[in-house]
Amino acid sequence: MDMRHPVSLFVVFVLTIILLAGSSYAIPAFSRQYGTSCSTCHVDFPKLNDFGKAFKDAGFKFPKGDEDFIKVPPLMLGAPAQKDMWPHVIFPGTIPGMPQIGLRYNQFFQYTSGNANNYYQPSGAPGTPLSPTIPRTDFEAGLFSIFMAGNFGSDIAFWVDDDISVSGLNANGALGDGYLRFGNIGRFLKLPTDALALRVGQFELDLPFTQARSINISTYDIYTQANIGSSSQNVNNQFSMADAVQGVEFSGGHQYGGYHYSLAVVNQNTGGGTVSSATNVSSPGGFFSDSNYKDIYGRFSYRFNLEKDPASRHDVQAAGATGPRDHTYLNLGTFFFKGRSVQRFNGLTSGGAADVLTAREPFYRFGGDFSFNYRTFNLFGLYMYGHDQDLLLNSGFTGFVSGTPAKFNGGFLEADYLALPWLMAILRYDHVQSTADFLNQADSGNYYSPVGTTRDRVTPGVQFLIHANIKASFEYQFRPQQALTYDANGKALNPFRTNTATGALEFVY
Amino acid sequence: MKRTLTMMMVMAVIAMMSLAASAGTISGKVSGVSGESVVYVDAIAGKTFPAPTAKPVIDQKGLVFQPHIVVVEQGTTVEFLNSDKVAHNVFWPSVGGNKKLTHNLGTWPQGEKRPFKFDNAGAVPLLCNVHPEMAGYVVVSPTPYFALTDKSGEYKIENVPDGSYTVTAWHEGAKNQSKPVAVAGDSKADFTLSK
Missing domain, CATH: 2.60.40.10 (Immunoglobulins)
Structure with a gap:
């Protein structure tokens, strides 16, 4: 049996859940600790303003004079003078004076195109069960998450978030990020301040624009793009940039100005899969992930400060007459991910000998990004190229030969305009080009991206902050007219649009 | 001469007593x-009443207006200081409920002061649009009796x-x-x- 399609089905199911559930966080625990509003750090939470970026870079602390702002003093785990006694005592640190816990819940309402059910056309003999109807309207339970973040003094910060339930199902969530970050460790090497930090645990890659803390309801298509080869390819790489990874990350610089870099060594996150039915894989057969090799992710960016106001050019934020605003800036960056997609073949060779073959298909992703900000207008975008080497079993099933690589590319362009402090207007364009997706599409089961080598989407949206911690979001996803089948003249049969209107209501506390 | 001086002293005492009685x-x-x-x-x-020359100071420290309430006589100049290591803004949406008297002093960094002369009586709710949770008040009294x-x-x-x-x-x-x-x-x- 060809297992590619069930795997694809699983992938798109997961993607659909992500698409509907989204994932974003703001930290009301910090509001409690500092006695300040969410808007001190966020523009339309969870999007960070420059001060929020500086707060995060500093290890969840005010960049200067943190102790002057804390309303709930931290608990000392040893008198500061104990530092003089080290190594004969435990080096003193602190824990937050109150549990740094925040909670978040969201829910959705979705409206789909009128001809959406052309996607499920009757097939087979009369009486064959049909796929479920795609409803025009649908209320959907969202995500209930718990998250904790703060610092332990000595520039050691922590973050843990976990989805307690997803789509109304108990215990169906998972750990999002969970890490310790050791800030400014470069001081031990006499490096400039903030030139080197270390993060250990599970975390979202240092993406140019975060997916986990995006303000959008739907995910960026390119971030969730896995690379599943066509039937003539063995590529079955389920890694996507939006995945949380486990490993270590070195980073330096600042997100709010000047240079920033990160270099992460992480576990492979590529799952196994099966090759086409032409192979001789026998029971139990299948493939298993192999994490003996580690993947590498790197990023470098530089933010050019174009702020004209000399008085605040060197501050974290510009000080306008009506309050602070992010600097005018242009941020340029690049990133790459290099790894191996591992698939193991457990079966018999054509000669009848027991055999285990491991295909380690090198793959890489690289791209560039930019972000331009002028007052409350932010235009940003990203382009990414993906390439997976294809290793095919040789004729004797004793090794591999190189096949045609599986490739894809795409990106997004987004404009965010904060028209009022509580009103955000968004316009976004997503684009993914993948030949393999097109070849696989007919049975992919992914209603949201069923047809074509190129998937385009235009998504206008608007978001209202009802309070600083309650938000109503709306977006409409425009997609081109599509069809699953065409007549001899190339005319689309039963065309349909997979346009979707989604509303979300979420709160954090 | 001696009698004249005595008379003047008596009159002065009477005058002082009458003043004390009227305050x-x-x-x-x-x-x-x-x-x-x-x-x-x-x-x-x-x-x-003549405008006072003293200039009370309202500080922004630890994301709080300090003191929270200041009472001044009409015509007093108040100085707004930022002692925090973050930028603060000071504005008020009205004076005595009159929204036409809204004013924005701007945003400035640590260590700087900005003065403002309050020529209109009424309560002035002080806000900071950097930190929307911050609130303070200047109550402008039309008389020096407050x-x-x-x-x-x-x-x-x-x-x-x-x-x-x-x-x-x-x-x-x-x-x-x-x-x-x-x-x-x-x-x-x-x-x-x-x-």
């Missing part, structure tokens, strides 16, 4: 609310000339209450405010 006090208690309130004598027809109550609501306004006045009590978030008070020596005026 009374208004005291009492503001109840119905908790915390500090402000009590002041409203504008007196036909009477003006007092900030203690936390139990007790107050005392001293050196009020004898006469008839309208006295107003203000409390954050409560409705103002005014009442006529005849001052002749020590006078009493209690207020019960509600939100």
Whole structure:
């Protein structure tokens, strides 16, 4: 049996859940600790303003004079003078004076195109069960998450978030990020301040624009793009940039100005899969992930400060007459991910000998990004190229030969305009080009991206902050007219649009 | 000559005694609310007062306006200081409920002060649009006769000339209450405010 399609089905199911559930966080625990509003750090939470970026870079602390702002003093785990006694005592640190816990819940309402059910056309003999109807309207339970973040003094910060339930199902969530970050460790090497930090645990890659803390309801298509080869390819790489990874990350610089870099060594996150039915894989057969090799992710960016106001050019934020605003800036960056997609073949060779073959298909992703900000207008975008080497079993099933690589590319362009402090207007364009997706599409089961080598989407949206911690979001996803089948003249049969209107209501506390 | 001097001294003593008799006090208690309130004598027809030269300072420290409430006489210049290591803004949406008197002093960094002369009487709610949770008040009294109550609501306004006045009590978030008070020596005026 060809297992590619069930795997694809699983992938798109997961993607659909992500698409509907989204994932974003703001930290009301910090509001409690500092006695300040969410808007001190966020523009339309969870999007960070420059001060929020500086707060995060500093290890969840005010960049200067943190102790002057804390309303709930931290608990000392040893008198500061104990530092003089080290190594004969435990080096003193602190824990937050109150549990740094925040909670978040969201829910959705979705409206789909009128001809959406052309996607499920009757097939087979009369009486064959049909796929479920795609409803025009649908209320959907969202995500209930718990998250904790703060610092332990000595520039050691922590973050843990976990989805307690997803789509109304108990215990169906998972750990999002969970890490310790050791800030400014470069001081031990006499490096400039903030030139080197270390993060250990599970975390979202240092993406140019975060997916986990995006303000959008739907995910960026390119971030969730896995690379599943066509039937003539063995590529079955389920890694996507939006995945949380486990490993270590070195980073330096600042997100709010000047240079920033990160270099992460992480576990492979590529799952196994099966090759086409032409192979001789026998029971139990299948493939298993192999994490003996580690993947590498790197990023470098530089933010050019174009702020004209000399008085605040060197501050974290510009000080306008009506309050602070992010600097005018242009941020340029690049990133790459290099790894191996591992698939193991457990079966018999054509000669009848027991055999285990491991295909380690090198793959890489690289791209560039930019972000331009002028007052409350932010235009940003990203382009990414993906390439997976294809290793095919040789004729004797004793090794591999190189096949045609599986490739894809795409990106997004987004404009965010904060028209009022509580009103955000968004316009976004997503684009993914993948030949393999097109070849696989007919049975992919992914209603949201069923047809074509190129998937385009235009998504206008608007978001209202009802309070600083309650938000109503709306977006409409425009997609081109599509069809699953065409007549001899190339005319689309039963065309349909997979346009979707989604509303979300979420709160954090 | 000696008799003349004696007469002058007697007249001076009489004059001083008469002055003391005409400068009374208004005291009492503001109840119905908790915390500090402000009590002041409203504008007196036909009477003006010179602008004070003292410049009280309101600090922004630890994301808090300090002090939370400042009472000044009309015409006083108040200086707004930022002692925090983050930028602060000071603006007010109205003065005495008059939204046409809204003003934005701007945003400035640590260590700087910006002055403003309050020429209009009324309560001025101070806000910071960097930190929307911050709030403070300048209460501008039209006369130099005012007092900030203690936390139990007790107050005392001293050196009020004898006469008839309208006295107003203000409390954050409560409705103002005014009442006529005849001052002749020590006078009493209690207020019960509600939100």
